[in-house]
Amino acid sequence: MRKKYIVGFPVLGNYYIPIYNFLNNIVDKELVEVLMPNKITDETIVNGAKVSPDFVCVPFKYNMGNYIEAIEKGANVLIQAGGGCRYGYYFELQEQILKDMGNDFIFISFLEEEGLNIKKLYNKLKILNPNLRFSEFCYQGGLAVSTVKIMDDFETYMRNNYNLQINENEFDKIEEEMLNDILKINTLSKLVKFKNKYVKKLKQVNLRKINNDDIKIGIVGELFTSMEPFSSFFIEKELLNYKCIVKRYTTVTYLILQKGFAKKKVMKKASGYIDYHFGADGPETIAHTLELIDKNYDGIIHIKPFGCSPEINAMPILQKISREKNIPIMYLTFDEQTTSTGIKTRIEAFYDMLKMKKDQNYANIKEEKVYE
Amino acid sequence: MNKQKGYIGIDIGSISTKGVIIDDKNNILASEYIWTEGAPIKATKKIIETFKNTLENNNISLDIYGIGTTGSARNLIGSxxxxxxxxxxxxxxxxxxLNTFPDVKTILEIGGQDSKLIIIRNGIVVDYAMNTLCAAGTGAFLSSQAKRLGVNIEDIGKIALTSKNPSKIAARCTVFAESDLVHKAQIGHTKEDLIAGICNSVVQNYLNNLGKGKIIEDKVVFQGGVSKNIGVVKAFENALNKKIYVDDNSHLMGALGIAIISKNANKNGNKLDFDFNIKEVDFKTIGTECNGCSNNCEIINIYKDNKLIDKMGGRCQKGNMIKKIV
Incomplete structure (x- = not known):
């Protein structure tokens, strides 16, 4: 027999693993089953787009697809944790649409209108475990945040050094193992052990030094398309295939732990271009772009979902920066299309351009592309 | 007999297919421009057939040392x-x-389904923009509107030049442009004014979409199928207040470029295995679903004389056949 409450939640990159682990650690296992969500596929977005308003940004549609998949698997408690821009208003609309479709469920939003309120969140989550003590809730919450922080540190390290590996695919194996191990973390001491284990493992991976002719590309822009690879047609992986060095700033750790403190720094960095913080991640996009230019990156890719207003606000400023600092910036907009052909063409051309610029010689375009 | 070295470049666009053969010095020995008509393989066969005839008529015999493909069907035809x-x-x-205009600084390109703006400084591409999400302001829009007005797409340019007072047509979105056009036609705007209006709207759309934030400097070269339309060329000159260069071979630039790249890529100088009698070879494509995961990628299987030579279309390598290009 199935449990009374079955919990489903949307996917964002690999973060569904620590979220799953957090929920599993706090719920009453006699009462609640937490569903491990599927990774996003074509079907997710097709189903999600079917029931979403046409002009809403694409993260909404992905979330809806995830909810529908969860409901099909029997979920009757759905969770939303998004916020920051108009994403923060999405949960009410999503709840209404899903209820209008005839589904019966409890909808829990992690954030309030004013932001995170730990006491209120505790009361909301008590439904999944009536005996949950506040101290235990705080302990597990802190543990989850620390897990995400450590996971982000590792993933960022692997991403930044991916093409510096001497033996191919070592990082892929470590990542897979690491994600599985996250599911075993339920105490602080286990987290410390986890951290030590993977610090050691990552140190053992032999890296080469960055050469002057390595192409360095930075990715800036909206958070969902930055962090969920499916929504950007795996743009990072695509760039890594070209043996580029790829950097992006946006991670969950950055958003929940660092962004608040970095605001002053961001505004200082972007001064001369903007006078006030115009919301969401737009000013961060500008500051990060300037930082990447300082670090001698060769090109920058700006990504956003169709209709994302904070990033649209940032674009004219990026265009100005591109002109003044002589750095190519490619703008990509994602919506619900499922073919990646157009994006692949643009990425290939962008890479070719940077490569030619570096070589200053057309005859030297290396033909090492494996086509599929 | 000592044969000359030749390099083939084929640019298979959504609307038209372009092909050239060049020699060692990048001179065009044969070229062809035909409609793709949704059948890229057939169009390519036709082009190779024309090459064969042109070469025979001019008494040139070639060994092929490079074959390059570009355009939206590049993977299929490349295979x-x-x-x-x-x-x-x-x-x-x-x-x-760059081969034709070494001092070019800005390339405007409008094709059937897409448009590009390429910024070049000192012979190096430094920035580019390509339309995303929608095909407004491209050749497809021009040809559908020509059909609506009952004129040949080839005549649009000449007709546009006769207009003294071009109609104002909304430029942002093709759907709005079309309703603007219909309304103006119904209240009595003349055909030449409407056509000149369409040409202006294509240019406005292009500059609003791609020109945003980019500095367009002399020398400006305009190419792609739409560059054959003198109405659009004039509209660009008016909007930019610059001289626009259009080469006689402006529609072949992509094919020429890829032929040159194929020449440079063949570093070890080996002759390629290529037969001009490709018309007799039977190519078939069969679509299947991968079913390896819930993405259900559509895989295209390519058969040459009933022998599987390539598989592509999958998101991961599971359903694809991996073929390495040197």
Whole structure:
């Protein structure tokens, strides 16, 4: 027999693993089953787009697809944790649409209108475990945040050094193992052990030094398309295939732990271009772009979902920066299309351009592309 | 007999297919421009057939040392022709144009489904923009509106030049442009004014979409199928207040570029296995679903004389056949 409450939640990159682990650690296992969500596929977005308003940004549609998949698997408690821009208003609309479709469920939003309120969140989550003590809730919450922080540190390290590996695919194996191990973390001491284990493992991976002719590309822009690879047609992986060095700033750790403190720094960095913080991640996009230019990156890719207003606000400023600092910036907009052909063409051309610029010689375009 | 070295470049666009054969010095020995009509393989066969006839008529015999494909069907045709280079059209266009105009600084390109703006400084591509999400303001829009007005697409340019007072047509979105056009036609605007209006709207759309934030400097070269439309060329000159260069071969630049890239890519100088009698070879494509995961990628299987030569279309390598290009 199935449990009374079955919990489903949307996917964002690999973060569904620590979220799953957090929920599993706090719920009453006699009462609640937490569903491990599927990774996003074509079907997710097709189903999600079917029931979403046409002009809403694409993260909404992905979330809806995830909810529908969860409901099909029997979920009757759905969770939303998004916020920051108009994403923060999405949960009410999503709840209404899903209820209008005839589904019966409890909808829990992690954030309030004013932001995170730990006491209120505790009361909301008590439904999944009536005996949950506040101290235990705080302990597990802190543990989850620390897990995400450590996971982000590792993933960022692997991403930044991916093409510096001497033996191919070592990082892929470590990542897979690491994600599985996250599911075993339920105490602080286990987290410390986890951290030590993977610090050691990552140190053992032999890296080469960055050469002057390595192409360095930075990715800036909206958070969902930055962090969920499916929504950007795996743009990072695509760039890594070209043996580029790829950097992006946006991670969950950055958003929940660092962004608040970095605001002053961001505004200082972007001064001369903007006078006030115009919301969401737009000013961060500008500051990060300037930082990447300082670090001698060769090109920058700006990504956003169709209709994302904070990033649209940032674009004219990026265009100005591109002109003044002589750095190519490619703008990509994602919506619900499922073919990646157009994006692949643009990425290939962008890479070719940077490569030619570096070589200053057309005859030297290396033909090492494996086509599929 | 000592044969000359030849390099084939084919640019298979959504609307038209372009092909050239060049020699060692990048001179065009044969070229062809035909409609793709949704059948890229057939169009390519036709082009190779024309090459064969042109070469025979001019008494040139060639050994092929490079085959390059570009354009939206580049992977399919590259596989069929066993190309040594498959490259995106942006790179191909830039290199083709630089060969013809070494001092070019801005390339405007409008094709059937897409448009590009390529910024070049000192012979190096430094920035580019390509339309995203929608095909407004491209050749497809022009040809559908020509059909609506009952004129040949080839005549649009000439008719537009006769207009003294071009109609104002909304430029942002093709759907709005079309309703603007219909309304103005119904209240009595003349055909030449409407056509000139369409040409202006294509240019406005292009500059609003791609020109945003980019500095357009002399020398400006305009190419792609739409560059054959003198009405659009004039509209660009008026909007930019600059001289616009259009080469006689402006429609072939992508094909020329990819031929040059294929020449440069063949470093070890080996002759490629290529037969001009490709018309007799039977190519078939069969679509299947991968079913390896819930993405259910559509895989295209390519058969040459009933023998599987390539598989593509999958998101991961599971359903694809991996073929390495040197």
């Amino acid at each position: 069929i022709l066993n190309a040594n280079v498959i490259k995106n059209e942006i790179t191909a266009h830039a290199i083709g144009t």
